[in-house]
Amino acid sequence: MVKISDATPDTSADREPTLWLRGEKAALGPFLRDLVPLYWRWETDPRSLLGFGQQYAETVQTRAGVFDAQSRDGSPYFTIYDTTGSEPIPVGMSQLIVDNRTRTGEFIILIGEEGRGKGIGTEATRLTLDYGFHVTALRNVYLSVVASNFAGIRAYEKAGFKVIGRRRNSGHWFGEIVDHVLMDAIPADFPGPSVVKNIVG
Secondary structure, rough: OOOOOOOOOOOOOOOOOOOEOOOOEEEEEEEOHHHHHHHHHOOOOOHHHHHHHOOOOOOHEEEEEEHHHOOOOOOEEEEEEEEEEEEEEEEEEEEEEEHHHHHHEEEEEEHHHHOOOOOOHHHHHHHHHHHHHHOOOOOEEEEEEEEOOHHHHHHHHHOOOEEEEEEEEEEEOOOOEEEEEEEOOOOHOOOOOOOHHHHOO
């Protein structure tokens, strides 16, 4: 049982994590309660807070409660693993917050410091879209990113998202008021190849 007060997870019992979809650099596995302290550490990094437009960090106890709510809402949540080493290492997470009435989903991704600058985020985004389109049967996946986050926008475009508009004066970047760029992806735009289709045959 993980101690919620700990900032570093005990992964000794999880030497061989479950990996649902695997690419060349990254893989997607399930959300795990034992990793809540690690999710919390990534989310409270000042760079992450800036990117998400949050102005303060939540406590690890609050994050544990959020995890419990997420585990009940029926949307796909993933742990992202770096698979470039001798064993998979958790480095981030991605989510598809599904609206079942419209078969659409909001995409959210977070890569911790240990996974940045390796192309893992782009591949994990593509794997999440692959799952969303070919397993969850979504018709549209959308996101919102701070307009000043140029690196993030480029990464999303590489993974298959397209810019569809802006929401003005809706965010902050280093204390300055900025726009959000709105992006979306549909199955016809999926850059492929599909890992899901390859697994199923």
